[in-house]
Amino acid sequence: MSDSIPLPGCRHDILGHYLKAIGILRVLAKCAAPEHRDPNAEGWWNSDDAVFYLRSPKYPTMDALVEFFEKYYQPTPVFSPWNTGGGMDEKKIIIFRCAPKPWHDYWQANKAALLAHGFPKPEGDEVPAMPEKAFELKLPQCELKPTDDIEISITVGKQKKPKTAIQISWSHAACTKLFEAMSVQRPILERCIKFTDSVVSKFIPGKSEFTFDLKDEAALSSLAPMPGAKYSVQIKESGKKAVMALLANELASHPDALTSLNLGRECFADFQADETNGTALLEQFRDKVPASASQAIDSVFTTRAATRPVDSPLFLNRGKAGNSEVFRAYWGFFLAAKVAAENNVKGSLFGLASEDTPPRDGASPFFPDAFKSYNIGSGWVQSDYPIYPLDYVLAVEGAFAMRGGAARTLGANSKRFAAFPFVFDSGEEMVDDENTITGTSSALWFPLWDRPTTFDELASFITDAQARLPGKEARFSAEFVRAMNSQGVDAGFAGWQEFRFRMKGSKVPWITTGRFIAASHNKAATVLNRALSPFDESRFMDQFDFSRNKKTGEIEKDGPHSVRADINAAMETAALDPTAYHCMALLVSIFRACRQLAISKSFRDKVHGIGTFFDKLPMAEWRELLTDFDRPNQSHAAEFRIARAIASIPGLMLQHDQGSRSKVQPMLGSLLPLTYSYGRWQLDETGNQAVWTGSDLCHDLSMVLQRRYMDSLKDDQPALHGVHQARLADVVAFLNHELDDHLITSWIEALSLIGWHFEKPEVVAQKEIEEAQTAADEAPFDLAEDNQSKASPAFHLAYAALRTLLELECGWPRKNCARWKKRRSQQPIFHLCQRSASSLPLAVSEALRWIGIWGVSNPWGAKSRQEKEILSGRYIVRLGQSDLNFTDSPVDPARLAAAVCIPLAWEDQWLLRRAITLPFSA
Numbered sequence: 001m002s003d004s005i006p007l008p009g010c011r012h013d014i015l016g017h018y019l020k021a022i023g024i025l026r027v028l029a030k031c032a033a034p035e036h037r038d039p040n041a042e043g044w045w046n047s048d049d050a051v052f053y054l055r056s057p058k059y060p061t062m063d064a065l066v067e068f069f070e071k072y073y074q075p076t077p078v079f080s081p082w083n084t085g086g087g088m089d090e091k092k093i094i095i096f097r098c099a100p101k102p103w104h105d106y107w108q109a110n111k112a113a114l115l116a117h118g119f120p121k122p123e124g125d126e127v128p129a130m131p132e133k134a135f136e137l138k139l140p141q142c143e144l145k146p147t148d149d150i151e152i153s154i155t156v157g158k159q160k161k162p163k164t165a166i167q168i169s170w171s172h173a174a175c176t177k178l179f180e181a182m183s184v185q186r187p188i189l190e191r192c193i194k195f196t197d198s199v200v201s202k203f204i205p206g207k208s209e210f211t212f213d214l215k216d217e218a219a220l221s222s223l224a225p226m227p228g229a230k231y232s233v234q235i236k237e238s239g240k241k242a243v244m245a246l247l248a249n250e251l252a253s254h255p256d257a258l259t260s261l262n263l264g265r266e267c268f269a270d271f272q273a274d275e276t277n278g279t280a281l282l283e284q285f286r287d288k289v290p291a292s293a294s295q296a297i298d299s300v301f302t303t304r305a306a307t308r309p310v311d312s313p314l315f316l317n318r319g320k321a322g323n324s325e326v327f328r329a330y331w332g333f334f335l336a337a338k339v340a341a342e343n344n345v346k347g348s349l350f351g352l353a354s355e356d357t358p359p360r361d362g363a364s365p366f367f368p369d370a371f372k373s374y375n376i377g378s379g380w381v382q383s384d385y386p387i388y389p390l391d392y393v394l395a396v397e398g399a400f401a402m403r404g405g406a407a408r409t410l411g412a413n414s415k416r417f418a419a420f421p422f423v424f425d426s427g428e429e430m431v432d433d434e435n436t437i438t439g440t441s442s443a444l445w446f447p448l449w450d451r452p453t454t455f456d457e458l459a460s461f462i463t464d465a466q467a468r469l470p471g472k473e474a475r476f477s478a479e480f481v482r483a484m485n486s487q488g489v490d491a492g493f494a495g496w497q498e499f500r501f502r503m504k505g506s507k508v509p510w511i512t513t514g515r516f517i518a519a520s521h522n523k524a525a526t527v528l529n530r531a532l533s534p535f536d537e538s539r540f541m542d543q544f545d546f547s548r549n550k551k552t553g554e555i556e557k558d559g560p561h562s563v564r565a566d567i568n569a570a571m572e573t574a575a576l577d578p579t580a581y582h583c584m585a586l587l588v589s590i591f592r593a594c595r596q597l598a599i600s601k602s603f604r605d606k607v608h609g610i611g612t613f614f615d616k617l618p619m620a621e622w623r624e625l626l627t628d629f630d631r632p633n634q635s636h637a638a639e640f641r642i643a644r645a646i647a648s649i650p651g652l653m654l655q656h657d658q659g660s661r662s663k664v665q666p667m668l669g670s671l672l673p674l675t676y677s678y679g680r681w682q683l684d685e686t687g688n689q690a691v692w693t694g695s696d697l698c699h700d701l702s703m704v705l706q707r708r709y710m711d712s713l714k715d716d717q718p719a720l721h722g723v724h725q726a727r728l729a730d731v732v733a734f735l736n737h738e739l740d741d742h743l744i745t746s747w748i749e750a751l752s753l754i755g756w757h758f759e760k761p762e763v764v765a766q767k768e769i770e771e772a773q774t775a776a777d778e779a780p781f782d783l784a785e786d787n788q789s790k791a792s793p794a795f796h797l798a799y800a801a802l803r804t805l806l807e808l809e810c811g812w813p814r815k816n817c818a819r820w821k822k823r824r825s826q827q828p829i830f831h832l833c834q835r836s837a838s839s840l841p842l843a844v845s846e847a848l849r850w851i852g853i854w855g856v857s858n859p860w861g862a863k864s865r866q867e868k869e870i871l872s873g874r875y876i877v878r879l880g881q882s883d884l885n886f887t888d889s890p891v892d893p894a895r896l897a898a899a900v901c902i903p904l905a906w907e908d909q910w911l912l913r914r915a916i917t918l919p920f921s922a
Contacts, residue, residue: 003055005062008351009391010052012045012448012497015511016366016391019398021045021052022458024349026397027073028056029455030292036072042452047494055452062350070341075334075393076400077257077293078300078327079244079264081271082282082318085325087244088268092214094193096182096231098174102149103130110144117144117166134165142166149174170208177228179205185226191219243332250335256290263288279303299403299420312420313442313501313509314399316365322508326365330396336389344390353386365501365511366395401459421465422446424477427565429557430503437555439546440565441501441509443477445484448516450494469529471537476564478571479536482529484517493519517576524578524625531583531621532571535590538614538680541567544593547606560607563593580628587622587750594753595694598672598683613674613681616666616755619723638730639743645903646701647751648723649708650758652676656716664712664719665689668752670704694749697741699835701898706833716822721810722903723756728911735799735899797877798844800915802832802900805847807909808854825850835894845879851916852876859913860920871917 010021021043028041038058046053059065080086104127107114115121118138122128134155144166146152153167182189182203193199193212203210214233223231244261251257267285270276283303286294301309301318311318319326337344346352367387402421426443449458467474467483474480477498484496498514544564546555555561570589574582596603597611604611629640651666665675671692675684689711691703705720712719733739809823828850831843855872858865868875904912 003060004053005055005060005065006046006049007052007054007349009347009349011050012052012446012516013050013513014367015444015499015513016387016395018446018497018499019366019395020348020391021398022401022455023394023396023398024052024054025455025458026401027394028059028068031074031076031397032068032072033074036068039456040454042454044450044452045448045494047450062346065349066342066345069337069345069390074254074257075330076296076397077254077260077290078296078330078400079260080319080325080327081264081268081285082278083320083325083327084272085323085328086264086319087325087328087331088264089272092217092233094212094214094220094231094233096178096210096212096229098149098170098178098208099228099230100127100130102147102174103127106147106150113144117142130170131168134167137164137166144168146171172206174228175206175208178208178210181226181229182210185223188219188222191222192216243328243335246335247331250338256292260289260293279309282309295403296400299400302420312402313423313444314365314402314420316509321365326396330393333389333392337393341390344388347386348388348390348394365509366392366399401455401462403463421462424480425475425568426477426500427561427568428500428502429561429565430501430509431505432503433505433507435505437546437557438503439555440561441503443480443501443514444499445477445480445496446499447493448495448497469536470533472539476541476568476571478568478575481517481572481575482525482532484519495519515576522578525575527621527624528574528578528583531618531625534615534617534680538612540590540593540612540614543607543612545607556606560603563596567593578625580626583622583625584629584747584750587753588746591749591753594674594681595672595749598674611683613683615680616676617753619754619756622751622754636740636743638726638733639739640747641724641726641730642734642739642902643744643747644724644751645722645726646704646901647748647754648756649720649903650723650756651719653715653717653719662712662715662719664708664715666752666756667704667748670708671749671752692749694745697745698892698894698898700745701901702833702835702894705829705897705901709829713824713826717810718806720806720901720903723758725903725905727905728908731799731899731902731904732796734902735796735895737895797879797915798840799896799899800912801844801847801851801877802828802896803904804856804909804912804916805851806900807904807912808851808856823854832893832897832900835892835897837893840893840896848876848878848916852878856913856917857910858920859910859917864920868920871913871920875918875920877916877918 007021007024009017010024011017012021025041025043029037029039031037036058038056041054041056041059043052043054045051056064059068079088081088107127116139118135119131120128120135134153137154142152142154142164144152149171151169151171153169155165155167157163157165189195192215194215195203199212217233220231220233244265248258248261251261263285267281271278271281282301286297286303289297299312300315301311303309309318315326321329422445424443424445426441428441430438430441432438447461467480469479469483472479474483477500495516495518497516500512500514501509502512503509541564544560544567546561547559548554549556567586567589570582570586574586594613597607597613626640626644628634629637629644631637634640647667649667651662651664651669653662653664655661668674668681669676669687669689671690671694673684673687673690674681675687676682689707691707692700694700708719730739734744805825805828809825811823825846828843828847831839831846834840852873855870856876858868858871
């Protein structure tokens, strides 16, 4: 826009520079007399050059902005009497000097000679102070004479044409008189002065001046006359806390600021008193200050969210920043900016460097690059960006805009993430320099807008800003990332910039720049939100808060908050890049939390209850999120199909009489001591269905096979039929140790959180069955094709027999349900789950015997099936135990049992039946 001004000094990748952009809008609209304000000033971010643009009808140029800050700007009058470092505790000092009479007498007696020797001529007729510096000798030689109290020193320079200088000072005798006069009254001085160890070490003879911090001014009345000495009391105007002494003069024309400053001075003693009601004092102080200050204070802390004040992380601990203090620094930088307004406006807003070197200290927390910047790689990297005083002032003014509305803070309970806008819990530990956990860090997600916006419009959104997920308000940074797309589109924002506080081995957190994310609709992210809706509605993550040591009160390092941090990190990654692997990693982290909560009573005690779980996660959404695992040539696709087949074994199945359900839980109940009831998973410490250890996949699957088979003996079918099934090639790869057992274990656990269910009765079109049979006839599968099978052919026959038997027991007639009969063999599965080379032959021979009794569909082609549809009896391979020797087999029987547990795709079951039947031709 032609009438806009680009402000290259405002960029969104450093917290202070982002806040400056809001600050410039705020001060133009609010921080001046009404006639000098510009509420119509608009600002926006240009996405092309990442620069903030300003359009101000009243201050349309750089020179006009310089004039505003030179003449009209009135800083928001916030002072901090609650902090000892806020400058309200103005220090007084007492200075003891040698009595001036000997010098006065010397001046009167030697005035002409002193001037002739080069003494600087004083203004007026008053006696000048004794010179602190030497002056150049104007005569060929010095003719001044010393006295008992005055010492004259001559020095000659080392230049090619050396110059002679005269130094006039107090003599050793005069300094001794001063020290003796003070020593005589040492007991009274110790009442007046802070005699710290450092002061005592400096209280030695030989000095002509002693300066002390004053402790009790009233005690000075007890001092007797001190011959040879004189003292004076004055406000300390040096050091970091002396800002307010200089500020009072500057604010003489700003009544609101003076009112706030004087009120801060008056309230300081009350805030520092013992046994004070801090909350009540804060509320009283806020109510007394001018309206512009009270609204700004709401951005620092709120007393309305809980029984004690809740602090905004933007201002750290209500302005405390280690050895510095935010509000004292704010006023100090204001004074510095006032001195050189033109250079500050040009440098801070327009990036035009001046010859003056800007200060670089005291910029925490808004400008971490003023002293160092965080580097995730090798450590700290020093920055060369200049920081101008106006930078800090405008950053604080912008931070004052970050306050929540009354409704927000009243409903925030005690959590700062809810009390202040754009503040979320990242879950990352904050550790101080004593290696003590002080809390979890905050993540700040600030919006960037690309449409002209006034401050009032922006402030209206800020005060009421909320980010919601279906069923809950976002509390954690990952939840905000998930809600961000819809929030950004609805509010008209172009993107969001993250800033995150970190603290590792330090007293003060430092701010780091996080991700920038453009606001755009992301279909996968929307699907992820729906996929996690039961998780969100249960507020599962909220329960993993800090636990404190009962003796020391310190936050325990292995507390529940670490579990929450892992989930938050995985969720944020998945929300930003919802690939199948990232979504799976999120499920893995959630299951770990469920496992710890379910199996550890001591952990449950730390979350102050029995632990809350959630409903089954929706199947359709997770199928869509994980669909990439089914794509051709996808890495670890076989592991995924096997894990999904096992995890998708449902439970609580409706029986054929339609009046009862199986008591066997879904697969998650076999992994953890949980039962599903009343719409969510609940802890069941008395149940015995959970047999999973997570350390040995083959052992665990064999135990699951045995437990679920035996527990479902009274059911219509064994509770081992999966919604999804693995292909035979995947199972063979598993049998041959070609897959990653650890990955399968982890993914079974993760996928068991999904509420797998049959979407319709398991009826497969006869045409599809015929097509699969035809394909098998044309390309028969040789089970003994691979090397492992050739080395141990009996092994794959064992798998074919046992899995076929289990399929017969799980089967349901597809044509005539009236022909269905319940089938149970028991002994083959029981012997198989012994995982012994000696019991395995019995399991296989018994399986073949039962198959011979029940029969299987003829797998030898369409013509053969027309002749004989079911093969049984003599058409089934019959092998005795002596024919099945697994003693010398390199294959682990436990792996065979695990493979039998894996639900097998119906398209491949014909291939197993060929292995256990004799060829039959019409």
